[in-house]
Structure formats: structure tokens, C-alpha cells
Amino acid sequence: MKIPFLAPVVPSHVFCLMADGVTWAKVRRDPPGFVDSRHIAYPPNALGAGSSGTPLFSRAAIADVVDAGRKLSGGRLSRASVVFPDSWARILPIDFDTLPESEEAVRDMVLWKLKKLLPGISEDLSVQFDEMPRTGDGEIRLLVAAAPTETLRSIEQAFESAGVRVGLLAPASLALFEGLSPVLGPLAGGDYGILHRSPGSLVFVIARDGGPVFFRQRPDEESDEDQDQEVRMSLSYYLEKLHGSGLSAVYVHDGVPGRELASTSALPVRPTPISGALFSAERGFDERVAARPELLPAFAIVFGSR
Numbered sequence: 001m002k003i004p005f006l007a008p009v010v011p012s013h014v015f016c017l018m019a020d021g022v023t024w025a026k027v028r029r030d031p032p033g034f035v036d037s038r039h040i041a042y043p044p045n046a047l048g049a050g051s052s053g054t055p056l057f058s059r060a061a062i063a064d065v066v067d068a069g070r071k072l073s074g075g076r077l078s079r080a081s082v083v084f085p086d087s088w089a090r091i092l093p094i095d096f097d098t099l100p101e102s103e104e105a106v107r108d109m110v111l112w113k114l115k116k117l118l119p120g121i122s123e124d125l126s127v128q129f130d131e132m133p134r135t136g137d138g139e140i141r142l143l144v145a146a147a148p149t150e151t152l153r154s155i156e157q158a159f160e161s162a163g164v165r166v167g168l169l170a171p172a173s174l175a176l177f178e179g180l181s182p183v184l185g186p187l188a189g190g191d192y193g194i195l196h197r198s199p200g201s202l203v204f205v206i207a208r209d210g211g212p213v214f215f216r217q218r219p220d221e222e223s224d225e226d227q228d229q230e231v232r233m234s235l236s237y238y239l240e241k242l243h244g245s246g247l248s249a250v251y252v253h254d255g256v257p258g259r260e261l262a263s264t265s266a267l268p269v270r271p272t273p274i275s276g277a278l279f280s281a282e283r284g285f286d287e288r289v290a291a292r293p294e295l296l297p298a299f300a301i302v303f304g305s306r
Contacts, residue, residue, distance in 0.1 A: 010305035011167050013069060013080040014298035015062070017155070019199060022062055023294050024069040027302035033282030034299070036072050039292055040065040052123045054088045054151040057158040066162040081168040082155060083297050087200030089147040089171045090118060091217045093132060095139040110144055124149040133213050133242070143215055145171060172196070172297040173203040173217070176253065176274075179300025181210045183279045190248035195231070195262055195271070198255040198294070202227060204234050206247065214238045220256065228266035235268065255293035279303065 012035075016023040021041035028035050043064070048056035070077040094113050099106050110127055125146040132141040156166050170178075173196045184192060185207065196203045197220055206214035216234050238244040252271045254261045264270060272278075274296060276285030289295050 010302050011079040011081055012302055013073070013077055013164075014301060015065065015069075015080055015082045015159075016172075016292075016294040016298050017057075017082065017084045018294060019085070022065040023292055023298070024065050025295055025298045026069070026073060027299050028282070029302065031282045032276070032279050032299070032303055033285050034288060034295065037288065037292065037295060038065065038068050038072070040068060048154070050123070050148050050150050050154075052121070052148045052151075054148050055154075056151060057154040059158050059161040062158050063162055066159070066164055077164060079165050079167050080159065081170075081298075081301050082159065082166050083170060083172050083175050083294070083301060084147075084155070085200065086171045086173045086196075086198050086203055086217060087219070088151060089145055090114070090121075091143070091145045091171060091174065091203070091215065092117075093141050093215055094144050095141050097139065099140055110142065114144065114146055126152050132211070132215075133208070143212055145174060147171070168301065170301065172198050172255075172294065173201070173205070175297040175301040177205050177207070177212065177300075179297070179302070179304030180251075180274065180279075181207060182304060184249070184251055184274075185210050187278060188247075188249035188251075191244055191246065193247050193250040193267075194274075195250060195252045196255070197253075197261055202230070204231060206234075206238050206244070213242055213244070227261075228263050231262050231266040253293070253296055255296075257290075257293070 012027050014025050014027060021039055023039040025037040026035040042061050046058060046061035050056050107127060110129055115121060126149045127144055127146045129142045129144045132143050134141060152169060159166050176196055177194055191206060191208045193204060193206045200220055202218050202220045204216045205212050218230055247268050250267050250269055250271045251274050252261055253274045
């Protein structure tokens with residue numbers, strides 16, 4: 001399996017869940033771009049609160065945006081992908097000496113280790129995982145994405161009640177990475193990084209041959225200097241522990257404009273903003289994404305399934 005486990009056929013309709021509302025987009029594969037998109041705020045009191053602080057969804061929370069998407073699509077909206085904020089999930093590499101044979105036993109071991117690494121977690125978690133290249137010490141390394149089960153279940157049930165089956169449910173940074181890797185990897189011509197900031201979360205991933213070799217998620221609460229230090233520490237780990245050969249490119253997408261994402265002095269190469277020019281997108285693509293940054297992961301999740 002591949003993170004974020006893209007289905008063989010990914011619906012062209014994508015809903016991006018945000019703290020203040022939902023952005024719907026219908027993605028066009030050829031030429032790459034958007035048929036249409038809309039952002040609709042949640043009605044008052046439409047969201048519940050889960051035990052971990054992540055929201056719980058009801059039909060009322062998504063009914064207006066589903067209706068809008070359905071009308072703009074001529075009534076054809078019965079399947080969709082859903083992207084949710086990184087801050088609603090914990091995404092991290094976990095090392096193991098050995099792993100059991102069955103996937104269910106591996107899942108139990110992953111959950112056990114998560115509870116040890118993140119002792120404040122008490123809620124039931126849904127996890128997905130994929131194997132990464134081993135460390136220099138030979139340890140088995142899994143990239144794990146965990147999110148509260150009650151939140152994920154409420155999302156699926158809310159859309160189902162509105163007549164929409166969720167074909168794919170994924171955190172934004174994993175959708176972005178998985179969907180755009182087929183283009184960014186060959187363009188870089190070697191190991192490359194993706195630096196992605198969204199409300200409440202900063203993610204730095206380093207990839208090789210289309211797969212992640214390094215992944216770091218941190219709350220987006222630090223100062224610019226702290227963020228630069230995070231990037232430098234990540235690069236040191238990649239070079240020293242993972243025996244990296246150096247980065248050919250660093251691609252950046254900032255979903256929280258207004259301050260510097262990372263200074264050029266912290267990066268080994270000049271950062272390249274992820275723009276429509278990298279994949280020959282239609283005219284107006286960058287302006288649409290600049291207005292609603294969550295649309296880039298939405299686009300990526302469909303673009304990568306071509």
C-alpha cells in the first residue's frame with residue numbers, strides 16, 4: 001500500500017474540510033486544473049467536539065456545500081474524495097526491530113507504540129502505515145498516519161447521509177505528496193524535499209524515487225527562527241542518519257501566507273514554489289490556489305490518480 005492509499009479510481013470531486021468551512025472542487029485532469037470550486041462556511045452549531053479536540057461532523061455541516069457542488073455539476077455527485085487538515089492527524093515515522101507477519105498484528109503493534117510515543121493520547125485511533133527505507137542501524141521504519149476514529153467516522157457518515165460515498169479520506173500533506181510525486185521527482189532529478197505549512201501544522205518530507213525517506217510534522221506555533229532550526233535539524237538527520245546524498249530541490253506550498261515559511265539560509269537549495277507551471281496547468285490555476293490554498297492538495301489527490 002502507498003500513503004495515502006490512493007484508490008485506483010479517485011473521484012474528480014474533492015471536499016477540503018477546514019476549521020471554518022468546506023471547500024468543494026471539481027478537478028479537471030486534462031488540461032490539469034479545476035472545473036469549478038466553492039467555499040461555504042459551516043452553519044452555526046453544525047460541528048460537535050470530539051474527545052481529542054478534533055471536530056465531529058453532521059449532515060448539517062456539509063449539506064450546503066454538497067448541494068452547491070451537485071448543482072454546479074448538473075446533479076452528478078455521488079462519490080468524492082475528502083481531504084482534512086494535517087493538524088487533525090499525527091503523522092510520524094516509527095522504528096521497529098521486527099514486525100509480525102499479519103497486517104492486523106502489525107496494526108496492533110503500531111497502536112501500542114503510538115500510545116508509548118504519544119502518552120497524552122487516550123482516544124481510539126484509526127491508523128494507516130507504509131514501510132519506509134530502513135535507517136542506517138537497520139531498523140524497520142513505518143510512516144504512520146493516525147487520526148481519531150470518531151472524527152473520521154463522523155465525516156464518512158455525514159457525507160453518506162447527504163448521498164455522497166467517500167472514496168478516499170486523507171490528511172492534506174499526504175495527499176499533496178503522493179499526488180505530485182510523479183511530477184516533482186523527475187523534475188528534481190534526485191532526492192527532493194516538500195515543505196508544506198497549513199493552519200496549525202508544518203510538514204517537511206524528503207523523498208527518493210517517489211517514496212518518503214524522511215517525514216517530520218510539527219505544530220505551526222514556532223517563530224521563524226524555530227522553524228529554520230527545525231529544517232536544519234531535519235536536514236542533518238537526513239544526511240547523517242539516513243546517509244542522504246543531498247537535495248536537488250525543495251518544493252514549498254504555504255497554506256498560511258503572511259510570514260516567511262523558511263529562510264533561504266536554512267535550505268540547501270533555493271526553494272521552488274509549487275505552481276501550475278510544473279505540471280502544465282490551465283491558465284488561472286495559481287490565482288485560484290492563492291485564494292484558497294487548500295485547493296492544491298485537492299488537485300493533487302486527483303492529479304496523482306491519472
